[in-house]
Amino acid sequence: xxxxxxxxxxxxxxxxxxxxxxxxxxxxxxxxxxxxxxxxxxxxxxxxxxxxxxxxxxxxxxxxxxxxxxxxxxxxxxxxxxxxxxxxxxxxxxxxxxxxxxxxxxxxxxxxxxxxxxxxxxxxxxxxxxxxxxxxxxxxxxxxxxxxxxxxxxxxxxxxxxxxxx
Amino acid sequence: xxxxxxxxxxxxxxxxxxxxxxxxxxxxxxxxxxxxxxxxxxxxxxxxxxxxxxxxxxxxxxxxxxxxxxxxxxxxxxxxxxxxxxxxxxxxxxxxxxxxxxxxxxxxxxxxxxxxxxxxxxxxxxxxxxxxxxxxxxxxxxxxxxxxxxxxxxxxxxxxxxxxxx
Numbered sequence: 365x366x367x368x369x370x371x372x373x374x375x376x377x378x379x380x381x382x383x384x385x386x387x388x389x390x391x392x393x394x395x396x397x398x399x400x401x402x403x404x405x406x407x408x409x410x411x412x413x414x415x416x417x418x419x420x421x422x423x424x425x426x427x428x429x430x431x432x433x434x435x436x437x438x439x440x441x442x443x444x445x446x447x448x449x450x451x452x453x454x455x456x457x458x459x460x461x462x463x464x465x466x467x468x469x470x471x472x473x474x475x476x477x478x479x480x481x482x483x484x485x486x487x488x489x490x491x492x493x494x495x496x497x498x499x500x501x502x503x504x505x506x507x508x509x510x511x512x513x514x515x516x517x518x519x520x521x522x523x524x525x526x527x528x529x530x
Numbered sequence: 531x532x533x534x535x536x537x538x539x540x541x542x543x544x545x546x547x548x549x550x551x552x553x554x555x556x557x558x559x560x561x562x563x564x565x566x567x568x569x570x571x572x573x574x575x576x577x578x579x580x581x582x583x584x585x586x587x588x589x590x591x592x593x594x595x596x597x598x599x600x601x602x603x604x605x606x607x608x609x610x611x612x613x614x615x616x617x618x619x620x621x622x623x624x625x626x627x628x629x630x631x632x633x634x635x636x637x638x639x640x641x642x643x644x645x646x647x648x649x650x651x652x653x654x655x656x657x658x659x660x661x662x663x664x665x666x667x668x669x670x671x672x673x674x675x676x677x678x679x680x681x682x683x684x685x686x687x688x689x690x691x692x693x694x695x696x
Contacts, residue, residue, distance in 0.1 A: 368535045376542045379669045408574035503545045515684040522688035
C-alpha cells in the first residue's frame with residue numbers, strides 16, 4: 365500500500381467520522397435546548413418518546429465497540445430498555461441523567477478508540493459479517509458500519525427534533 | 531495513482547452511493563405503502579406534511595446536478611414550493627403525481643451520471659466550495675456531499691415514516 369492509498373483512506377475516514385460526529389453534536393445541541401420533561405414526551409402522538417430514542421442511540425453507539433471489534437462495551441444494560449423492548453412496555457427505565465452520562469462516556473471512549481486506529485483497520489471486516497462474505501463484499505467493512513450508523517442517528521434525530529417548540 | 535488507490539476509491543464510492551440509494555429506496559417503499567391523501571397529512575401536529583418533505587427531498591436531489599457540476603437540473607420549479615418557502619405558506623403546489631414522476635426522473639438521471647463518472651472525479655471539489663478552501667479541506671469533495679445528503683434524507687425519512695399507521 366503506497367502513500368497515495370493511505371492519504372485517500374485517511375480522507376475517507378475523516379469524511380465519515382466527521383459526519384458521525386456531527387450527528388452526535390446535533391443530539392447534544394437538542395439536549396441543551398429541551399428539559400428532561402420535554403425529552404420524556406412522545407415525539408408525535410403515540411410514537412416513541414424522545415428519551416427512548418435517545419437511549420436507543422446511546423445503546424447503538426455502545427454496541428459499536430463489539431461490532432467494530434475495538435473493545436468491550438460500556439453499558440450493555442441499555443439494551444433491555446432501549447433496544448430489546450419497545451418504548452412504554454413497562455421496562456424499568458434508567459434515569460435521564462444517567463443515560464446522558466453514559467452517552468457522553470460512550471462517545472468519548474469511542475473517539476479515543478478511533479484515534480488509535482490505523483487507517484487500514486477501518487477497511488477490515490466488522491464482527492457481523494462472515495469472512496467468506498466479506499471476501500465477496502469488501503464494502504462490508506468497519507467504516508461502512510459508521511456510514512449506516514450515521515444515517516440511523518440522522519433518522520431518529522429528525523424525530524427527536526419534533527420535541528422542540530414550533 | 532496506483533491500482534491500490536483506485537480500488538480503495540471504487541470501494542468507498544460504492545459504500546456511499548449504496549447508502550444514498552438505500553434512502554431513495556426507503557422513500558419509494560413508504561410511497562408504496564401510503565395513499566396520496568396520507569402523504570399530504572402532517573407528519574406530526576403542526577409539522578411539515580409528508581408531501582412537503584417528499585418534494586423537499588426531490589428538490590435537494592435535483593440540485594445535486596449543479597452542486598456536483600454534472601449537468602443541468604431537471605426540475606428547478608420544485609425550489610419555490612419545497613425549498614424557498616415553508617410548508618403551508620400559500621405557495622402554488624404541484625400535484626402529487628407530478629412530484630412522484632419528477633422524483634423518479636431525477637434519481638434515474640443522477641444514477642446515469644454517477645455511472646459515467648470516473649472514481650477520481652468524486653474527489654474533486656463541489657460547486658459550493660472555493661478552490662483555496664478546498665486546497666486546505668480536501669474532504670469537501672463531491673462524495674462528501676453525497677454523505678451529507680444521505681444523512682439529510684434519513685433525517686426526513688424518520689419524520690415521513692410517522693405517516694404510516696401505528
